[in-house]
Amino acid sequence: MGHLLEVKNLKTEFKTDGHIVQAVDGVSYYVDEGEIVCFVGESGSGKSVTQMSGLQLIPTPPGRIVSGEVLYKGIDLLKLKPESEELRAIRGGEIGFIFQEPMTSLNPVLTIGEQIMEAVMLHLKLNRQQARQRAIEMIKKVGIPDAEVRINDYPHQFSGGMRQRIMIAMALSVEPKLLIADEATTALDVTTQAQILEMLRDIVKSTRTALIIVTHNLGVVARYAERIYVMYAGTVVESGKAEDVFKRPRHPYTVGLLNAIPRLDDPKERKLVPIKGLPPNLMNKPDQCPFLPRCTFSTEKCHQLPAPELRDVGNGQRSACYVDIEANREKANGQIEVEYKTSAEERKIKEDPILKVNQLKVYFPVTRGWLQRQIAEIKAVDNVSFQLREGETLGLVGESGCGKTTVARSILRLYDITEGDIYFRGQNIAKLPKRKLGNLRRNMSMIFQDPFSSLNPRQRVGDIVGEPLIVHKLVNNRKEYEEKVDHLLEMVGLDPHLKHRVPHEFSGGQRQRIGIARALASDPSLIVCDEAISALDVSIQAQIINLLEDLREQLNLSYLFIAHDLSVVRHISDRVAVMYLGRIVEMADWKTLYENPKHPYTQALLSAVPIPDPEIEKKRERIIVKGEVPSPLNRPKGCSFHNRCPMATKACYEIDPDLKEVEPGHSVACLNL
């Protein structure tokens, strides 16, 4: 018997500005019934386009499927017309799709019930009444309470996680044989991601539906995949069973990916090994191994021969590489040439705090009507206190909406502070008048999340980086200015000759370097990194983390490092604070926090982060917290976490716990300790 879906030599191109981008270049794969297969790769590797090409969902023009076969139960889908009855019956009926952006993937003007029902009526040939029943059943199944009522609601009345559940309900409502989840959980918080993926797996396993997960998150792959396809530059470079690929990666790119990511179970002082260089341009590719310019294993042979084909390397594993990685196993596993970064003990962390935040409260008024009457307050930050010592890095973690960015912005006085004190080098800056903030902002700066929108697209890079020098009058003449800008660019690893270019000529990673150079320009002693690496690809992320660590050592910087990725925070931070609904619920040095977390939320959060190793993942005990983060507008009475907490007692419904020190340097806000 053949495979459920088998794709042979698929090629898809996009035409842009007269150039042809070979987005998918000869991809072959298969999926069997009831199997979970993962496609992993960085942005632009063609993993999503591959999936959409099969169902002819790519926009044509500019897209064009050049060649290949997509055999679903033996029928070649590419031979069917995109609007034909037969293809539409398979697309949506037999093969369901869940897309990346839950916030925009549902139609805002139709009720969710209508959106589920129309698929059911079309494919299962049910009448409206039956379809409605089916929709309610599915909404219940994906864990949305009050299904009978909520079926009449519109997408904007649901949170991101809920919308993704609705997408899943929609895709599964027609009993498909194959489900494709295209970065379905990327935009979600870790605990929500864990909930959704667990649910998906349980459903597909009980119905023997095949599942393709497309992701860039190696942890997710390790936790759920049975087989893996690693994609790079529009081609599959490695494939095989999940355990094999993780244990014995046979392609230098897979090796590189695995060494580039920080892991929850890493030795702390391991320096990440970034993949050097940038992903290739997919326009007019030369016939050569696409990974060659970034490869550390390459030989003479690689330069002379055309791009390698996938070949069997034993045990069903396939790799598109001429080099025998197995012979270099120690190097591949990162066991030789391991670099260690300067440990916290060796860095000079002074005892004096550079920053001391005392009972910080930041409330935003909620107004209504045309008289702007205040009807409520959003307590975005509620009683947050912490210290940051000079030279130290404090990680601030929490899920979206927990107030971590508000803390960051308030410290720079970008938001008005409702109550509380912020001491910077002993001076209380919370009440400092606006005109006196200039000097303060010279000494603290910020690196922003989005390297694309945080740089002015009309300004030249040199001017972006040099602006703080002029604002704070740090240079005396043009020559000094130019020299300083050059120096800054060199410091972050950019060629100073590029300073006359504008941001769009740079890649994401390079732009983040520009953002860092700008933050460094005024020679600050404290830098607030607000999700500074979240928008970057894995291989680039490692470059930026290493850069931040090097700079910290060179310039003796203190970082307030805000992120939702717990592995990254663990890697870079000396101490870590966990926020939930505007408060710090646990704070300790990194080791204590990660090895001995006391707060149930911290425990759940850590358990939700997948470790990129299938063997460890199989053995791990998982705590899946139920529910979602409540809105700060109606914070639950008592402990804010009580409605999701597995350990909640009666007292938790009544008493709001304070942050208490349970052992030296380890504070927890929980009643059950």
Added chain:
Amino acid sequence: MTQYIVQRVIQTLVVILILSVICFFLMHLLPGDPALSLLGEEPTQEEIERVRAELGLDRPVIVQYFSWLADAVRGDLGTSIKYREDVTSLILHRLTPTLHIGVVSFVISVVLGVAAGVIASIRRGGWLDSLITISANLGMAVPNFWLGILGIYFFSLYLGWLPVQGYVSPAEDFWESTKRIIMPCLVLGCSSMAGLARQTRSSMLEVIRQDYIRTAKAKGLKRKVVLYKHALKNAVIPVITLCGLMLPNIIGGSVIIEQVYNINGIGRLMLTAVFDRDIIVVQGCLIMISITVALANLLVDISYGYFNPRIRYR
């Protein structure tokens, strides 16, 4: 939804009140004393005083405003200085042709404009798209009085298909009435239609690129269902806003169109009243037009809520 409508209605009432203040005081800022224009050449001082007292012009402006407002609420907009006739009945009489032409013109431009926009967006890049886009650009650029005159020359004088000018009530003779208003309606709605076509086209193209359209396609829905159920319902939201902005154009344009086609509507009434310094009539017309526009905008707002659930549930 009910709360939303109540809010809109209250807002509209406030807007009308503010408009009444503006209408009233605007007329008082105009140079020239209505008593003078009424009395003709070289009146004596006593005569002026007498007429001013008769018209109530000797009282303080605030008092004048409130007494005018109190009367207006009761439906009494005063007596025309020139015609010595009740302004309310004068206006109501003249309002019929203007409203008739305005409403028909509005409906035609919305239907044709949106349809043209949708067709252009579906046939993007084809000859039909180019034709619609070019016509729409022309339609926006051409002044309507010129188009009106050109229309009369071509359809009435050259082809002889339509009557040259005038207005007949549809109650009297529906066919004749339609023949007479069809050209003024098209001319009046021309720029609005062009604007709507362009807005609909770009809005559709924007919506078609959205993720939820991809979702709809991935569900295996027919192209027609994707376009009309999923895309169009989203694409019309900005179009409705434009419809609201278009209304004053249609009312304002009627002043010119009525002149070109010799129709005794409110536009013409107002124009002659301005020349005659018949303040009472101008005030009445202004307030009447303002109320019409405000009410029409209310309708647009309510339909906006109907099409956009995100507004409804705020």
